[in-house]
Amino acid sequence: MVNVEIKKTNLDYSGREAYKALRTNLQFCGEDKKVIAVTSSTPNEGKSSVTLNLAISLAEAGKKVLLIDADLRKSVLVGRVRTDGEVKGMTHYLSKQCELVDAICATNIKRLYVAFAGPTPPNPAELLGGKRFQEMLDTARKVYDYVLVDTPPVGRVVDGVIVADHCDGCIVVVESGVISHRYVQDVIDQLKKTNCSILGVVLNKVDMEKSYYGKYGKYGKYGKYGSYGEVESNK
Numbered sequence: 001m002v003n004v005e006i007k008k009t010n011l012d013y014s015g016r017e018a019y020k021a022l023r024t025n026l027q028f029c030g031e032d033k034k035v036i037a038v039t040s041s042t043p044n045e046g047k048s049s050v051t052l053n054l055a056i057s058l059a060e061a062g063k064k065v066l067l068i069d070a071d072l073r074k075s076v077l078v079g080r081v082r083t084d085g086e087v088k089g090m091t092h093y094l095s096k097q098c099e100l101v102d103a104i105c106a107t108n109i110k111r112l113y114v115a116f117a118g119p120t121p122p123n124p125a126e127l128l129g130g131k132r133f134q135e136m137l138d139t140a141r142k143v144y145d146y147v148l149v150d151t152p153p154v155g156r157v158v159d160g161v162i163v164a165d166h167c168d169g170c171i172v173v174v175e176s177g178v179i180s181h182r183y184v185q186d187v188i189d190q191l192k193k194t195n196c197s198i199l200g201v202v203l204n205k206v207d208m209e210k211s212y213y214g215k216y217g218k219y220g221k222y223g224k225y226g227s228y229g230e231v232e233s234n235k
């Protein structure tokens, strides 16, 4: 198994607290919520950052975690790590160019494993909708405590909805002050058509100087990473 080095984001106190709250809320969603998709309506809202930081937070709390980069169109994760040796990715595995074990890397963070996206394929949605992705999640479910799946934005491509359909639950990342209620509602409506429960919303990139959360009440201490929303099941 190839080893990769992940550079942790330097979170301030409120950022660290926010991820602890997110981790705890996820754990309270129940043991049957193990395979979790992280998505949003538009690009750049912070899905990949939230997925990685949550994965690290869970691993640090003693959970064995697999982070899958299922953004096969525009992966950023591989650019955020240092790797020795050749790294195979999801697209190699999904197109039968390698076995699952070869597509998973160990990391410098104990109990955290990652599967990178791999080279961009011509048919991402077909690959993610195929049998091999389902088989991967079935196997991972037996080996890991949590499987977090980073996806492309639901409002742009269908991949996120296809991935969510294979997952137990999903988290929707919303960029504070940028995304309209209507956009978020569209994503929620699309996700509700899948087999996956919407576990909650992460309000990301909150401007603590201007926001309600920074000024008032107990949410202030959760900082710019925002809070984790209500649990809402669509099952």
Ligand SMILES: Nc1ncnc2c1ncn2[C@@H]1O[C@H](COP(=O)(O)OP(=O)(O)OP(=O)(O)O)[C@@H](O)[C@H]1O
Residues within 6 Å of the ligand: 040, 042, 043, 044, 045, 046, 047, 048, 049, 050, 071, 074, 076, 151, 152, 153, 204, 205, 206, 224, 225
């Ligand atoms: N809470 C935050 N505060 C400040 N900057 C943030 C925060 N979360 C993410 N960012 C920054 O926003 C940018 C986009 O983040 P990220 O790549 O995680 O988004 P994404 O939703 O995965 O984007 P894409 O849709 O392109 O995959 C990055 O530069 C990241 O460092």
Ligand SMILES: [Mg+2]
Residues within 6 Å of the ligand: 047, 048, 049, 071, 076, 150, 151
């Ligand atoms: Mg991303």
